[in-house]
Amino acid sequence: xxxxxxxxxxxxxxxxxxxxxxxxxxxxxxxxxxxxxxxxxxxxxxxxxxxxxxxxxxxxxxxxxxxxxxxxxxxxxxxxxxxxxxxxxxxxxxxxxxxxxxxxxxxxxxxxxxxxxxxxxxxxxxxxxxxxxxxxxxxxxxxxxxxxxxxxxxxxxxxxxxxxxxxxxxxxxxxxxxxxxxxxxxxxxxxxxxxxxxxxxxxxxxxxxxxxxxxxxxxxxxxxxxxxxxxxxxxxxxxxxxxxxxxxxxxxxxxxxxxxxxxxxxxxxxxxxxxxxxxxxxxxxxxxxxxxxxxxxxxxxxxxxxxxxxxxxxxxxxxxxxxxxxxxxxxxxxxxxxxxxxxxxxxxxxxxxxxxxxxxxxxxxxxxxxxxxxxxxxxxxxxxxxxxxxxxxxxxxxxxxxxxxxxxxxxxxxxxxxxxxxxxxxxxxxxxxxxxxxxxxxxxxxxxxxxxxxxxxxxxxxxxxxxxxxxxxxxxxxxxxxxxxxxxxxxxxxxxxxxxxxxxxxxxxxxxxxxxxxxxxxxxxxxxxxxxxxxxxxxxxxxxxxxxxxxxxxxxxxxxxxxxxxxxxxxxxxxxxxxxxxxxxxxxxxxxxxxxxxxxxxxxxxxxxxxxxxxxxxxxxxxxxxxxxxxxxxxxxxxxxxxxxxxxxxxx
Amino acid sequence: xxxxxxxxxxxxxxxxxxxxxxxxxxxxxxxxxxxxxxxxxxxxxxxxxxxxxxxxxxxxxxxxxxxxxxxxxxxxxxxxxxxxxxxxxxxxxxxxxxxxxxxxxxxxxxx
Numbered sequence: 001x002x003x004x005x006x007x008x009x010x011x012x013x014x015x016x017x018x019x020x021x022x023x024x025x026x027x028x029x030x031x032x033x034x035x036x037x038x039x040x041x042x043x044x045x046x047x048x049x050x051x052x053x054x055x056x057x058x059x060x061x062x063x064x065x066x067x068x069x070x071x072x073x074x075x076x077x078x079x080x081x082x083x084x085x086x087x088x089x090x091x092x093x094x095x096x097x098x099x100x101x102x103x104x105x106x107x108x109x110x111x112x113x114x115x116x117x118x119x120x121x122x123x124x125x126x127x128x129x130x131x132x133x134x135x136x137x138x139x140x141x142x143x144x145x146x147x148x149x150x151x152x153x154x155x156x157x158x159x160x161x162x163x164x165x166x167x168x169x170x171x172x173x174x175x176x177x178x179x180x181x182x183x184x185x186x187x188x189x190x191x192x193x194x195x196x197x198x199x200x201x202x203x204x205x206x207x208x209x210x211x212x213x214x215x216x217x218x219x220x221x222x223x224x225x226x227x228x229x230x231x232x233x234x235x236x237x238x239x240x241x242x243x244x245x246x247x248x249x250x251x252x253x254x255x256x257x258x259x260x261x262x263x264x265x266x267x268x269x270x271x272x273x274x275x276x277x278x279x280x281x282x283x284x285x286x287x288x289x290x291x292x293x294x295x296x297x298x299x300x301x302x303x304x305x306x307x308x309x310x311x312x313x314x315x316x317x318x319x320x321x322x323x324x325x326x327x328x329x330x331x332x333x334x335x336x337x338x339x340x341x342x343x344x345x346x347x348x349x350x351x352x353x354x355x356x357x358x359x360x361x362x363x364x365x366x367x368x369x370x371x372x373x374x375x376x377x378x379x380x381x382x383x384x385x386x387x388x389x390x391x392x393x394x395x396x397x398x399x400x401x402x403x404x405x406x407x408x409x410x411x412x413x414x415x416x417x418x419x420x421x422x423x424x425x426x427x428x429x430x431x432x433x434x435x436x437x438x439x440x441x442x443x444x445x446x447x448x449x450x451x452x453x454x455x456x457x458x459x460x461x462x463x464x465x466x467x468x469x470x471x472x473x474x475x476x477x478x479x480x481x482x483x484x485x486x487x488x489x490x491x492x493x494x495x496x497x498x499x500x501x502x503x504x505x506x507x508x509x510x511x512x513x514x515x516x517x518x519x520x521x522x523x524x525x526x527x528x529x530x531x532x533x534x535x536x537x538x539x540x541x542x543x544x545x546x547x548x549x550x551x552x553x554x555x556x557x558x559x560x561x562x563x564x565x566x567x568x569x570x571x572x573x574x575x576x577x578x579x580x581x582x583x584x585x586x587x588x589x590x591x592x593x594x595x596x597x598x599x600x601x602x603x604x605x606x607x608x609x610x611x612x613x614x615x616x617x618x619x620x621x622x623x624x625x626x627x628x629x630x631x632x633x634x635x636x637x638x639x640x641x642x643x644x645x646x647x648x649x650x651x652x
Numbered sequence: 653x654x655x656x657x658x659x660x661x662x663x664x665x666x667x668x669x670x671x672x673x674x675x676x677x678x679x680x681x682x683x684x685x686x687x688x689x690x691x692x693x694x695x696x697x698x699x700x701x702x703x704x705x706x707x708x709x710x711x712x713x714x715x716x717x718x719x720x721x722x723x724x725x726x727x728x729x730x731x732x733x734x735x736x737x738x739x740x741x742x743x744x745x746x747x748x749x750x751x752x753x754x755x756x757x758x759x760x761x762x763x
Contacts, residue, residue: 623762626762627759627762628758628759628760628761628762629755629756629759630755630758631676631677631678631685631755631756634673634676634677635677638673638677
């Protein structure tokens with residue numbers, strides 16, 4: 001269906017950003033908040049209207065805003081498509097975005113840069129909406145870079161702190177590595193299919209080589225944006241930004257852009273089964289990696305950051321094993337509960353006047369009942385305890401990994417046997433282990449923060465946050481419970497008459513089918529049982545180690561039992577140091593050598609100062625001729641004339 | 653008796669010009685330098701007149717030479733008068749500020 005109003009969805013936040021950024025400083029605070037919130041809320045309302053207009057088989061609403069440019073065979077339009085996937089994401093972005101805007105009103109009220117903050121936040125929402133609504137790769141790339149820019153601006157929001165400005169820069173540079181891959185991938189896809197339009201790319205037949213090249217290159221972009229190994233290092237540092245930013249950008253929306261992009265290009269990815277395997281393996285390793293580091297962090301936001309890295313890994317497992325619907329479903333549910341967790345941590349930090357160290361918290365349930373309750377609900381959701389949303393979405397991913405046939409295609413032998421059937425199971429096993437770790441570190445985080453006795457300074461009086469902060473917390477907590485309807489197994493959903501909400505049915509026909517065929521049948525209850533036991537086991541371990549009243553905290557026991565391992569975990573497995581040794585130091589040295597030899601010696605020394613010195617030296621010898629003595633001039637003149645005359649006489 | 657031809661005039665002019673040029677280059681007294689310039693101008697005048705009297709062009713339009721040389725000489729004399737007036741005025745002005753008319757000392761016009 002062609003419409004002419006879809007562009008309003010990203011345009012309204014963009015207008016809001018322009019107003020906030022250009023005149024926000026001089027507007028009364030209330031007006032500024034009204035502009036910032038209303039633009040996102042209106043955008044949400046339009047999104048809801050559009051979403052409710054989606055009817056029929058694989059429906060979509062499309063708007064061609066204008067023909068952007070055409071060069072040779074390259075035609076790029078600015079066009080927006082709202083189908084069931086992008087529609088759901090529009091609702092998540094504007095809905096969660098609005099809640100976080102509301103929360104920010106209270107959180108950022110004291111900050112002198114509040115107008116700048118809301119301008120960036122609105123700009124982010126506009127860019128993110130462009131990213132998901134774009135109907136072609138180039139328009140998506142605008143959004144992709146736009147969210148990267150806003151992420152950079154908001155991580156370094158308090159730029160007078162060097163460490164925070166550095167964190168913003170780090171995020172930008174690491175993302176640039178990924179974006180390089182994404183751009184080359186776009187070029188490859190254009191060369192191969194002659195179009196940058198999603199619909200045409202997905203319909204075009206691709207050879208294995210081209211599909212693999214494009215998919216692998218674009219996965220590099222996804223690795224950067226979605227914080228996967230080996231490019232995840234920017235995300236934990238991105239916690240330097242204000243906490244609502246961490247919730248919106250670095251948990252709920254922007255970091256899931258990579259998952260969205262892969263799901264959007266599912267046809268390209270299923271044409272490249274090898275890359276699918278790489279995606280799944282990278283996702284699997286990242287999930288484990290993030291969870292392991294998360295177990296030993298003491299900064300509450302760092303725990304959540306590593307948790308996000310880990311959960312994004314789960315999403316990549318989902319899309320990597322060909323279960324695009326499972327990956328995107330986890331994207332949606334994760335947006336709810338992780339935003340809730342981040343906002344909860346923000347409320348804690350706000351209530352403790354900027355304290356982020358969990359060892360100086362504890363016992364906050366007394367002071368912050370709302371925060372504690374919502375944090376607990378979101379923790380239950382993320383740890384995957386039946387029947388909250390995180391359980392169904394994560395378990396769907398793991399079940400799909402277990403039974404996937406995506407990798408069968410990869411090694412089909414003439415006899416029809418596959419040698420890679422074990423890969424799915426290994427991913428499932430590692431994923432389940434990670435789920436246990438998730439449960440452990442999240443309950444550790446909850447117990448250390450909210451249970452026991454308060455361990456902070458006596459001069460800090462913890463207090464509950466005002467309603468603009470607690471209301472979004474409750475809404476998100478309720479959503480992370482309600483989102484379970486997305487993932488209910490079909491038999492259960494039918495029994496409860498909720499099958500119309502089922503995400504797999506909802507997105508049916510949107511994604512490509514893997515070439516190996518649909519996943520093998522597996523026992524539903526066995527998977528559920530294992531997941532439940534694992535989640536419970538992780539939680540119980542956390543309870544044993546960190547329950548209130550234990551004489552020694554789990555961290556100390558851990559440190560005493562295996563000090564080297566504990567130190568490695570606390571130091572984030574020395575990845576930053578490793579990259580520093582492997583990449584930063586050689587680059588630094590190379591840059592220094594370039595500066596010294598090329599810049600300082602060659603350009604400054606030889607070209608710039610050298611030419612000046614040559615002129616000066618020539619002038620120094622030439623100035624002897626100009627001694628001010630008129631008679632000397634006359635003599636030279638006379639001799640010159642005489643010489644000329646002689647020359648002409650001799651030559652005749 | 654020897655006939656005085658154009659070559660005699662030209663040699664005399666050359667000698668006068670050389671003496672004048674030597675005076676301009678070698679003498680230190682600014683007034684003498686000015687006088688030497690006059691000598692050079694007059695050497696040129698003599699040459700002009702010599703060529704006017706003994707034109708190199710065949711079939712000269714009038715008996716006894718052509719008039720162009722005379723006209724040029726008038727211009728030179730007029731210019732020389734103006735030049736002498738300006739030159740002497742400059743020398744007086746310089747003498748007032750430097751109490752000297754030694755051209756060796758007037759070398760401040762340099763880098």
